[in-house]
Amino acid sequence: MTDDKLDLPDEDAREDEDYSLDRDLVHEVLDAVEAEDASRLDALLEPLHAADIADLLEQIGPGDRGELVRLWSSEIDGEILSELDExxxxxxxxxxxxxxxxxxxxxxxxxxxxxLVEDLEEADQRTILDALEATDRVAVEQALSYPEYSAGRLMQRELVTAPEHWTVGQAIDFLRAQDELPEQFYHVILVDPRMKPVGYVTLGKVLSARRAVPLAEISEDSFRTIRVTQPDKDVAYAFNQYHLISAPVVDEDDRLVGVITIDDAMAVLDEEHEEDILRLAGVGDESSLSDTVIEATKGRALWLFVNLLTAILASVVIDLFSDTIQTLVALAVLMPIVASMGGNAGTQTMTVAVRALATRDLTAQNAWRVIRREVAVGAINGLAFGLLMSIIAGFWFGVPMLAVVIGAAMLMTLIAAALGGIVIPMALERLKIDPALASGPFVTTVTDVVGFFAFLGLASVVLL
Amino acid sequence: MTDDKLDLPDEDAREDEDYSLDRDLVHEVLDAVEAEDASRLDALLEPLHAADIADLLEQIGPGDRGELVRLWSSEIDGEILSELDExxxxxxxxxxxxxxxxxxxxxxxxxxxxxLVEDLEEADQRTILDALEATDRVAVEQALSYPEYSAGRLMQRELVTAPEHWTVGQAIDFLRAQDELPEQFYHVILVDPRMKPVGYVTLGKVLSARRAVPLAEISEDSFRTIRVTQPDKDVAYAFNQYHLISAPVVDEDDRLVGVITIDDAMAVLDEEHEEDILRLAGVGDESSLSDTVIEATKGRALWLFVNLLTAILASVVIDLFSDTIQTLVALAVLMPIVASMGGNAGTQTMTVAVRALATRDLTAQNAWRVIRREVAVGAINGLAFGLLMSIIAGFWFGVPMLAVVIGAAMLMTLIAAALGGIVIPMALERLKIDPALASGPFVTTVTDVVGFFAFLGLASVVLL
Structure with a gap:
């Protein structure tokens, strides 16, 4: 009814739909940038969450981004920087x-x-480290001394501990007497005199128990410590598997050095999954939408090159049978079907295997049962699709023996695909090679070579 | 030194390596099952976390599993059931x-x-509902009345609230006077008189602030409510995006009805990723290693059938050029290389696009820039690999024009793959069809058809 409504974004700007950035808002921001209207820009961006501002910066072009940062630089804080892609x-x-x-x-x-700093170039890293106060700089440098992707990089050093023999009352008095406690903490970690963590108590229990109750009596059952050198993906797995909310981190002498909370573990889990998806598709795992053309091209080229070698190998197999193809050109028409079905079936099994290895569901214990199951699945689908394709090929080319050959080749290829799809990732895992990254080319090689060899080989024997 | 060591598993059984189940332990459990030694079984399993017992049950065969459950049934509790695959x-x-x-x-x-019950058959569901006390049964049935995969299914109803005008002292006295508080809670939710949540305060802040401080003054900045009907994957996205630890759930009148905590959101995020990976690979997304051969075969067959149609379409294209192939059989040898490279490049781009859509990084805002980037990447890789393949084909077959044809076809196919890989997922998303599930067959069709048509078509024009 009224025209002078203030259409500023509210905190809920994203909630109406599915948390994607409001399109009109982005347009208004770009208009403000173009008009160099810093106060309008501030009014638009100030209500947004740092994560949304970071998304906006990533989604606009590099020119607009530079302009926006120049106009609004005084408001860009550490939180926004933390949220940005590298x-x-x-x-x-x-x-x-x-x-x-x-x-x-x-x-x-x-x-x-x-x-923030671990992925930056040396020079940029230095700039930020120099900006820190001395004590913080030491803490950051110490964290950077732990291996990349280890618990030591992930943990925070701000801790709330209590001696294991304290009571609830002592803990409450202690906590309330502190000048400063960490911004986010959910547990009090119980430690022995050597600073070895022996349990933890949720704040909810501290608040609801009687003052005389010993903390040790209300500590959580699911207490687990994390070694400081443990890979972060294993940390994320442990949080998800054991429903941890926070976990104390210990050094090689079992002494408490930090704490990891579930929000950090969740971020790692998210990144790990993302990497696995991109690796399975043969895309460099550090790729992001804000990569330049050159970065993206490089990320893809390696995998395409490996695929080219695989494809050439398959072509060499075909070349062995060029006389056969010359005699019956229908073979050339049909052969990609066998290879394509093999490739797909192999990818299916391989993906299931790679995931099951990542979630520790596929182990030495059940390996044989899973291999037998996969081969059985391959055989059944091979029979079904082999039969179907026999019928189609029979009607299409009217050569009965061609129909038999494609059916048999399909069965053989789908069994080989199942076997390759499960055994190759397991072998790579044994060899400590990431199966998500390396399985694809091997499985494709198996399915292509077996597919073409079975189809053309059978044809040359049966038909000629 | 001594032979009588007790090799019972300890809580850390999994921690020494990477949290996979200890192989010896599984063997000992199976030995105990075979010997029908219930007390030995109890000694082995009792120290394990429910999640590990569930993993063990999943990894052993159905026969051993049944036997184990019969021997140890009295110890199987709700937690173990919760952790099991459907x-x-x-x-x-x-x-x-x-x-x-x-x-x-x-x-x-x-x-x-x-x-536990939502995925069970009607009859099994009834068994469990009937086992509950009346008040719990009502609560569960009410939760089941919310749509599947909605926040209403995910939330817990146990809440800790305080009127928005209370002080820290009032909150502490109230909490300490409660007979029972939820097992896990990290925030006190502030509500107005209509039970509308207006903010929340972490327990850490409650414990560290002075008694006279109003709760409203120390409430968190990042407060967000979740609608009870919101899809759970959007809830998981919100937790990850905004670093939430818990979030109040409201009904359509904005009244507080429950709370979702980050551990539940993390589990959803994990499942969503898993589904996306399996969907991209054309595996039924409910698949698990404990599926039977029949379930697994069905899950894979649909996708293989769709792929068969795609492959036949590609063969029809080849068939159009069978005379050309008859004349120069080298075309049959080389043509799979073009299709294979196109398929791989298409999958790369498609996977990047599907992920970027899921993380809300690819939007109407940056769509054109991303499409341009992908096509540029396709063109550069097309030029590079086209040139490389030209040289190889030239040496291999000694037909200069064949070398030119395969180079040009490679370039065209990789550009088409890039375009299809980005545009198809975006179009599906617009049409509200899950791009992870449906993009594959379309992209493969594009790359196969363009690949064979470009290569054989060019050949028939240039070479004959």
Whole structure:
């Protein structure tokens, strides 16, 4: 009814649909950038969550992004930087005046600073480390001394501990007497005199138990410690498997050095899955939509090259039978069907195997049963699709023996695909090679070579 | 030094390596099952986490599983049932005496019961519902009235709330006066008199603030409510995007009806990723290693059938050029290379697009830029691999024009693959069809048809 409504975004801007950025909002932001209207820009962006501002920065083009950062640089804080993709982050950091950058990183917890700097180039890393206060810098440098993708990189050092013999009352008095407690904490970690963690108590239990109750009596059953050198993907697995909310991190002497909380584990789980999906598809696993053409091209080319070798190998097999094809050109028409079905069946089994290995569901214990099951599945589908394709080929080319050959070749190829799809990822895992990354080319080679060999080989024997 | 060591598993049985089940332990369990030694079995299993016992049950064969459940049925509790895969869960429930089952489900929170029963057959569902106390049964049935995969199914009803005007001191006194608080809670939800949630306060802040401080002053900035009908995958996205630890769930009148915690959101995120990976590979998304041969065969057959149609379409294209192939059989040898490279490049782009759509990174805003980038990547790789393949084909067959034809066809196919790989998932998303599930066959069709048509078509024009 009224025209002067303020159409500023509210916190719920994303909630109406499915959390994708509001299209009109992005347009208004770009208009404000073009008009160099800093106060309008501020009114539009200020209500947004840092994660949404980061998404917006990633989705607009590099030119607009640079302009926006210049106009709004004073408001870009550590949280926004933390949320950005690596490539865009480096770009934004390069644009920021050094005093803004200093402010931004000083706001962050040390684990977030670690997350921020670990992927940066040496020089950019130095810029940020120099911006920190001395104590924080030491903490960050210490964290960076742990292996990449280890629990040590993931943990926060801000801890709330209590001696194992304390009572609830002592813990409450202690906590309430603290000047400063970590922003986010959910448990009190019980430690022995050597600082070895022996259990933990949720704050909910501290609040609901009587003062005289010993903390040890209300500690959680599912207590687990994480070694500081443990790979972060194993940490994420443990959180998901055992429903942990937070877990103490210990060094090689079992002494408490930090704590990992579930939100960090969830972020790792998300990245690990993302990497697995991209690796299975043969895309460089660090790829993101904000990569440049050159970066993206390089990321894809390696896999295409490996695939070219595989495809050439398949062609060599075909070449062995070129006389046969010359005699019956229908073979050339039909042969891609056998290879394609084999490739698909192999990918299906391989994907199931790669995932089951990642979730520790496929083990030495059940390997034989799973292999037998996969081969049985391959055989049944091979029979079904072999029969179907026999009928189709029979009607299409009217050569009965051709129909028999394609049916038999389909069965053989689908069994080989099942076998290759399960055995190759398991063998790679044994050899400590990431099965998500390396299985594809091997499985394709097996299905292509077996597919063409079975079909053309049988044809040359039976038909000629 | 001593031979009488007790090699019982300890809680850390899985921690030494990477959390996979200890192989010796599984063997010992199977030995105990075979010897029908219930006390030995109990000694082996009792120290394990419910999630590990569930994994063990999934990994052993159906015969051993039935035997184990019969021997150890009195110890199988709700937690173990919750952790099992659907298929195995139904099998175990069928084995359990009704009094054990009743005990097991009465132990659980209502949200876990919902999780347990929602995938069961009607009859099994009834068995469990009947085992519940009346109030819990009502709560579970109410949760089941919400759509599947909605926030209403995911939330727990046990809540800790406080009026928005309370102080820290009032909240502490209230919490400490409660007889029973939920097992796991991390926030106090502030509500207005209509039970509309207006903010939340972490327990850590409650414990560290002075008694006189109003709760509203120390409430979290990142407060977000979830609608009860919201799809659970959007809930998981929101938790990951906004680093939520817990979030109040509201009905259509904005009234508080429950709360979702991050551990549930993490489980959903994990399942969603799993589904996406399996869908991209054309495997039924409910598939698990404990599926029978028949279930697994069905799950794979649909996709293989769709692929067969695609492959036949490609063969029809080849058939159009059978005279050309007859004249120069080298075409039959080389043509799979073009199709294979196209298929791989298409899968790469498609996977990037499907993931970027799922993470809301690919939007109407940046669609054109991403399409341009992908086509540029396709063109560059097309030029590079076209050139490489030209040289190889030239040396292999010694027909210069054949070398030119395969180079040009490779370039055309890789550009088509890039275009199809990005445009098809976006179009499916627009049409509200899951791009992870449906993109594959369309993209393969494009790359096969374009690949064979370009190569054989060019050959028939240039060479004959």
């Amino acid at each position: 490539g865009v982050r480096a770009e934004v950091i390069a644009e920021l005046p050094s005093d803004v950058l200093r402010e931004a990183v000083r706001d962050l917890y040390t684990d977030d600073v670690v997350d | 298929g195995v869960r139904a099998e175990v429930i069928a084995e359990l005496p009704s009094d054990v089952l009743r005990e097991a489900v009465r132990d659980l929170y209502t949200d876990d019961v919902v999780d």
